[in-house]
Each structure stands twice: as C-alpha cells, then as structure tokens.
Amino acid sequence: MDIRFEQAEARFEGRTVLHPLTLSLTERRIGVIGLNGSGKTTFARMINGLVLPAAGKVSVGGFDTSKDGDRVRALAGFIFQNPQNQIVLPVLKEDIALGLSTRKLSKTEKQEAVSGILARFGIGRLADRRVHELSGGELQLAALASVLVTRPDVLIMDEPTNQLDLKNRGLVEKTIHGLEENIIVISHDLDLIGGFDRVLCFHEGRLAADGPPGDVIARYREIAA
C-alpha cells in the first residue's frame, strides 16, 4: 500500500487547516497523534477522499483521491470517530451485508462473508441485534466488521478507543493489535500506538514530528506541556 501526499493542503471556508504536506506512507502500522484541533481527522479524511485537497494531490495505490474517489474508498476503509453513525441499517448483519451490496455475490456467499467476519471479531451473537441497542465497545467492533468485510488494503481508524471504558478499551486494543491489515490509527491513547512502525504528530495543521513512536511521543509531550 502506498499513500502519497504531494504538497496537499486542506482549507475550510478559506481557512488553512492542513498546511501543504508532502509525505509517503508505506509502513504497515502508522499512528497519528496531536492536540485537539491539530488536523488529524482532516488528514485522515484526505486519505480516503472525504476531504479533497484545495491544492496539491493525494493518491492511494496510484489513484488520485480527487479523480478516482470510488476506487480510493474501496482500497481505504474508514472507521469514524463516532461509530454509531456509520452503521446505517437497523440490524447488524443486514448492515454488514449492505457493504457488499455493490459486489457481485450470491446470497449464500454474502451470508458466509457476514458470519465469517462476525466470528472473526467474536461478535456472532450480535448478528441479529438492533444496532441502536449495542454498547460502545460492541459498536466499535461492529464498525470494524462492517468495514473489513469488504477487504480494504488499508484501514484508517479515527480514535477507536476514546469513548470506551477500561474493559472495552482493552478488548478493542487487543483486536487492533491482532489485525493483519495495514492500519492508520489516530489516537490519544499513547499505549496503543507505542508499538507501531511509524508515528506522525500534527500541531496546528503542520506535521511536527514523524518517525519511530518513542521520539515522536517525546516531541508530543513537549508540545502539550
């Protein structure tokens, strides 16, 4: 997986939120940290084309996010800061099947894919539950299943553990560590990204540090102090 930013800049209503940024992401596990409002979510949304660069270019696997949005989104799965808003049908297994709706699969193949992914995250028992009734931890795992069922090359997660209690946080962290997919994780949970291959730290819309977790987390602590 190759994600490239070439002088890519993000603006909202004329205000620059992410200053021109050039980098290439190829590591399997990448963490993103920074203070509130530093531009992490904007950066992540640029990767899958939900935010398009006002200047410069972003590409994923060679596809330009501004031109080939659908292709890019098939490659890059996204878990939102609020997982309850990304599960759009009332019953979990129906929602997960919906993600496969644009694929040419038979009904049985779809059912197998759905039960397979639920089993993988140990939430088979939630298949027939109303999404509205799920707890925060269950929702986070459900969101993971709903995105990974389409087999994206890279999974972007926006603060996957920040609304969870200690037990569910542990469960979701363990699940994230067990993922074999390429992942990009935005988090305020420094333990979670401590073992990652590379960490980016944003500050006021600029990349303030980039490298192995130890160095970047140290820089983040200076910024926050």
Place this chain on the structure above:
Amino acid sequence: MKSLHVEGDTFLHRLPAGLKLAGLAAVSLLLFLLHSPLLLAFAAVAGIGLYAMLGLGWRNSWQRLRVILLTIVVVSVFTLVINSPVDAAAVFFRLIALFLFAATITATTSTGDFIAVVTTAAKPLEKTGLITASDIGLAIGLVIRFLPEVLDRYQAIRDAHHARGLKPKPLTLAVPLIILTLRNADEIAAAIDARGIRSQK
C-alpha cells in the same frame, strides 16, 4: 424501542417478502370492500390464527399488540354510539383483521428483505431520471435505523432542560434537536460514501 421484527424460521418467514407485501395489499383492499360483520369476523379469526403461527405466546403477544388493540376498541365504541351495532362490529373485526395481518407480515420480514422489495418496486421510477431505486430502499432503512436515535436525543434535550430547571418550550427543544440531527446526517452521509455503499450507479 421494541423491535417489530421477530426472529424465526416459520413458514411465514420463508415466504418471499414481495409476495407477502403484495398479499397484504390485496387483503387490505378486500377488507375495505367487505361490509358483512360475519365475513369480517372470519377474517379476524384468520388474522388471529396467522399471528399465532409466530409462536410468541399470549403474554408476549399482548404486550406487543395491546396499545393498538385498545385503540381499535375505542374506535369501535365510538362507532357503536354514533352509528349502529352492525357498523361497530364490522369496524371492530375489519381493523382487528387488518392489524393482525400487517403485524404478522412485519414480524416475519427483515428490514433487508423489505428494502429489497421496495427497491424492486421503485425500479420503474428510475425511468423518470430523478431517482435511483436503491436510494429509496436505503432511505427507508435509514429512517428505521435512526428514528430511535432521534427520539433518544429528544429525550436527552428535554432532560437537559429539566436538569437546569428550564421549562421545555417547543422552540428550545426543536432548535438543538434539528442542529444535532443535521450534524449527524452529515456524518452518516460521509459514512455511506466511505463505505462505498452507493458507489456503483
């Protein structure tokens, strides 16, 4: 909010959803064409038999149905007072039959199947070039999915008023509710894009 759908694998669950919904439409029409209390009573008994096939038991069934059954009783009593006993009996049995048929169909059809039927039924509308049939199906799914959340939010806003000793007024309830709902709608739309649910037109 209680789910209307009942999990199971009865004969009714296995019937194609399109057939069930078309059948329900035909039966409803017939019920309004009939006026004989006797025939309508037969229909009501058939409705009871059909609903019983769900195997929910008396208690559970009563819990699910009581609000509407009581409404039907009230409507029938009014008809009795205003019109005749014959009219009242016809209204009573017609509504009972209608309601039980509809409740059975809802209980045995999953939202996914329901959406699929609506999408198929809406296909001819695509010719107008104004809409996509799958969007109509998705829209229905979204309403069923998010209605309880909107109601929760309404409760939360009302509780927030009480907690601060404010008297809830329509305006102060509606404005935050609309803003929160719209903000959610933005996120939901982004999620639908991100998941590629509508990608291939």
